[in-house]
Amino acid sequence: MKARDVMNRRVTAATPRAIGRDLALQLLSGMYSGLPVISADGKVIGVVTEFDLLRAIQEGKDMQTVRAEEIMGQPPVCVEEDEPIEAVIAKMTAHHIIRVPVVREGKLVGVIARADILSHMIEPEFVTVVT
DSSP states (O other), rough: OOOOHHOOOOOBBOOOOOBHHHHHHHHTTSOSSEEEEEETTTTEEEEEHHHHHHHHHHHTOOTTTOOHHOOSSSSSSOOTSSSSSHHHHHHHHHHOOOOOEETTTTEEEEEEEHHHHHHHHSOOOOOEHHH
């Protein structure tokens, strides 16, 4: 199994100019724990996580003016779309990350969350019965 087999192809990414407040709102939606930051040509240049926002607040930065490019983690940990899932798991566990951007020649093509891998690796033992 390869990264492309489990990745979510619908990805929300931030621009380097996205402000802290807007980043926080995206993360608070519950759908994301981190957002890839991409350049104008679609290359992943960083990732902003909840921890990055907390660190910015701790440092006294204003969420209305601080930009993604100022607080993003870089270089980003990414996986290639043809990487074996075992290599993806190894990167995720080594770096303690919940979601990892998937790239093709550096450009964002998807994202993989831990839950995506788990849902593809296990056989369900529960069923829903509707009467």
